[in-house]
Amino acid sequence: TVNHVKTVTVPRSWTQDLSFSGLYLIFSFVLNEPDRPYVETFKLETENVKHIRILLYGPVGAGKSSFISSVRSILRGKMSNLALSNYVTHKVNKGKESIYPFVFIDFMGLNEDSDKGVRLDDVRMAMEGHVKEDYVFNPVAPLNKDSPFYNPSPSPEQKVHVLVCAYSANVLSMNNSVLQKMKAIREAASSLGIPQLGILTHVDEACPETGKDLKNVYKSKHIKKKMQDFSAALGIPLNCILPVKSYSEEIQLNEKVDALILSALRMMLDFGDEFIEYKL
Template sequence: MQKAKVRKVSTDTLTSNLPEERREQLCASLGNVELTLLYKASVHGYQASAFHQRCDRQGPTLLVAYNRSGYIFGGYTSVDYAQSGREITDEEAFLFSFKSGASSYIKINSGYNARYDDAAWPNFGQQLYFCHNNQPVVYHQGGNALNINTSSMYGNDTQLTECEVYKVEQAPEDSVEEKPWRNVLWTPERRAELMGLIQNHKPLMKSVSRVRILMIGPVGAGKSSFFNSINSIFTGHVTTKAVSGSAGTSLTVQFRIYPVNDGREGKPLPFVLCDTMGLEEQSGAGLDIEDISSILQGHIPDRYKFNPMAPFQPDEQKASKPASLQEKIHCVVYVIDATKISLMSDKLQEKLASIRRKVNSLGIAQIVLMTKVDEACPLVEENLQSLYVSSYIKSKVQEVSSRLGVPVSCVLPVKNYSQELELELNCDVLLLTALQQMLRFADDYFDDIRPVEGNTK
């Protein structure tokens, strides 16, 4: 797999409007390429003749449009514009759209023409027309080549504020980085080995029968989905025991302690996953930081219903008696959506920093689970084994590391089961690798406190 490379273009007359985050994401979908800005409508005019003068016979091109509603959308074609008057077949053509952290890619349906090559402005699938009739608008007339939802594609806002066309060129071979930045064995044998290590794991402390792993993260990041995914692997088929989804507010309203069995009728595995209400940036909403402190110290019972306006208050008798090590949290996992890292608000980042400081003060092991990697990078969506040769995913791992203040080695990219009906080897390897690291980190915590526990006996 190839590393994307971008040529930044900025001259007195041509300055790209494409944000670096989106530039990198588009390049990740195209492989080892450089982008050169050929045409900018606000500079050269919205006339089709101006577009063809600068963009004809330039090879593969990327059209990027912008509207007043904040959508960045457009299309890629690998075939020259030439005003040939022919219907063009292009299996590489696709549409894309970005808005508020979300992204989507639409491929041309097999058997349909990718576009019509005439003297007018570009169209894709003879359905979506840009700068229609030489005006700063986008026009959709329906059709079968592309499955276009105009609401999600551009918010039904047809007025364009800018339109740009980039030449897409292969970068020099010496810029290709084919060596993975992490080594993973994507084999059934490795999957079986990881399952065996987890099934046979024994916590370092004899007083602890099962490692307690606490999942913390923003609403919709995938905490509950991670439990469902791990449970699916050991059950042998995809399950949805924990409520999960993508609602704007947390679907988890209780503190839940989820054991996982080794098969439907098997014995409990040596860990439990603790699910919490999602974090929200505004005060009085989502999980309260004081509740997290009570969870860490083992005071909050299973199925306790969170109240964002009033943190948990243990009764006096329990408050005066420290919880046992078995009841406390041994590893904290921050669950972060890879598609929304750059859009994380300062308030949410400060909440996470406050939690980190509390966890640090207790010496509890910490790790970051970066979810939805397939949605963040089209190459990874096409083949999950591309994960550790994706320069875009590597940049996201580094960004998470910087924002949360954790080492890069503690950031683990995964793909949860979400729409699949059957288990997949590559998903399982990533998920089991992450879980194995959590158990290792918990043992590091036990190793650190073991002399302390020994002195208290």
């Protein structure tokens, strides 16, 4: 059953131009058989890596921290509001004595000004595992190899295994300066062989019908166009871009929000697992 769910949670049908009504039925199926069991029982079989390291990047306001908080909320069964600071690894507790076999890392959003936000060479060093915990990114100067926050010999566990680009569906158009930075990060990841995917955030705000009922995300021509534009701008395949809505004003969990978040998380785990098995 779990394998069957895996084949339908990713909206590959958009690349095949199938009817929106078919996508609606797919999402209805996902609600009945969610990806939660897969995520909750997921294990890495390798000895040298215990946690898939997922790096999120994107423009300011793209919703990276909200996505991480939403994953924590869903898997812990209660609302979580994660305060992000510096360069830290965000773990998700699994009960009282263990954590899930994946972690998130995040940094400040990409800014159109060259003297603001994280530097591209720092991002590459982070992907290679050279940046230690609690490092404060300096927009003016990159991490120096003489710094105590520089890791000269990163282990496979400390390297990034999946790169995720977050972009808001509620933004009219991509700023060209930010877009060029996003492309540069993507190219750096590609040179390292790191698998990549995208999450289109704030879909409920971008489309009124989707805001009323999240199942309409797979019927919305506006959301489909946003995903196509996202794919064309960055070169990420359309079937590797997933629409999500993170928790923001809610005080209780919602199965439709959960379904979209878990579908995206499952793809991240699958991509990271494959990278660790065959590339590290």
